[in-house]
Amino acid sequence: KNQVEQSPQSLIILEGKNCTLQCNYTVSPFSNLRWYKQDTGRGPVSLTIMTFSENTKSNGRYTATLDADTKQSSLHITASQLSDSASYICVVRPQTGANNLFFGTGTRLTVIP
Amino acid sequence: NAGVTQTPKFQVLKTGQSMTLQCAQDMNHEYMSWYRQDPGMGLRLIHYSVGAGITDQGEVPNGYNVSRSTTEDFPLRLLSAAPSQTSVYFCASSPGTARNEQFFGPGTRLTVL
Numbered sequence: 001k002n003q004v005e006q007s008p009q010s011l012i013i014l015e016g017k018n019c020t021l022q023c024n025y026t027v028s029p030f031s032n033l034r035w036y037k038q039d040t041g042r043g044p045v046s047l048t049i050m051t052f053s054e055n056t057k058s059n060g061r062y063t064a065t066l067d068a069d070t071k072q073s074s075l076h077i078t079a080s081q082l083s084d085s086a087s088y089i090c091v092v093r094p095q096t097g098a099n100n101l102f103f104g105t106g107t108r109l110t111v112i113p
Numbered sequence: 114n115a116g117v118t119q120t121p122k123f124q125v126l127k128t129g130q131s132m133t134l135q136c137a138q139d140m141n142h143e144y145m146s147w148y149r150q151d152p153g154m155g156l157r158l159i160h161y162s163v164g165a166g167i168t169d170q171g172e173v174p175n176g177y178n179v180s181r182s183t184t185e186d187f188p189l190r191l192l193s194a195a196p197s198q199t200s201v202y203f204c205a206s207s208p209g210t211a212r213n214e215q216f217f218g219p220g221t222r223l224t225v226l
Contacts, residue, residue, distance in 0.1 A: 004155070043203050043217025099210055103155030
C-alpha cells in the first residue's frame with residue numbers, strides 16, 4: 001500500500017535554532033516529492049520539489065534532501081524564525097496515474113522566542 | 114492575480130442541509146481539485162477536474178457533487194450534510210495535471226451539527 005509517513009508529529013524549537021523534519025514513503029515507482037508549508041488557517045504552499053535524480057534542493061533557509069534508495073526525505077530549516085511556525089506536509093507523486101498524489105499527515109512546527 | 118479563492122471561509126450547517134462551497138481561480142489552470150483536511154489525517158482528494166466539462170471522483174467522493182462548466186469555477190456541493198463532513202475543505206488548481214505544483218485556496222471550515 002502506498003503510504004507517506006512524517007515525523008515527528010509536532011516539534012517546538014527556539015528561534016534561531018535549526019531543525020530537521022522527516023518523510024518516509026513507500027510509494028513506488030516514485031516520480032517526485034514536494035514539501036509544502038501550511039500556515040495556520042491558510043492553504044499549503046509549495047516549498048521545494050525533488051525528482052528521482054535529485055539529492056538536495058534549497059529554497060532560502062529550507063533545504064530538502066532525498067534518498068530514493070531508502071525512500072526517505074528530510075526538510076532542514078536553518079536559523080529558524082517565528083514565521084516558520086506552520087505545518088509542513090510531504091507529498092509524493094508516483095510515476096503512474098497523472099492525478100495520483102499521496103499526502104503525509106504533516107509535522108506541526110512551533111518556533112518560540 | 115487573486116490566485117485561488119474560496120467562499121465562504123466559515124460555515125455551520127445542520128444535519129440534512131445542503132450547500133455549495135465556491136472555488137474560483139484566475140490562472141487559467143486546467144486542473145482543479147477539492148480536498149478535505151481532518152485532524153491527524155493527510156489531505157484527502159474528494160473530486161477533481163482536468164478541464165471544463167470533465168470531472169472525476171477522488172478518494173472520498175461520497176456525499177459530494179461537483180461540476181465544471183468553466184475553466185475558472187469548480188463548486189463543491191454537499192447534498193445532505195452529515196456530521197462526518199465536518200472538516201476543512203481546500204480547493205486547489207494546477208497547470209496541466211496534479212503532477213505540477215498545486216496552488217491552494219485559503220480553505221473553508223465547515224461544521225455540521
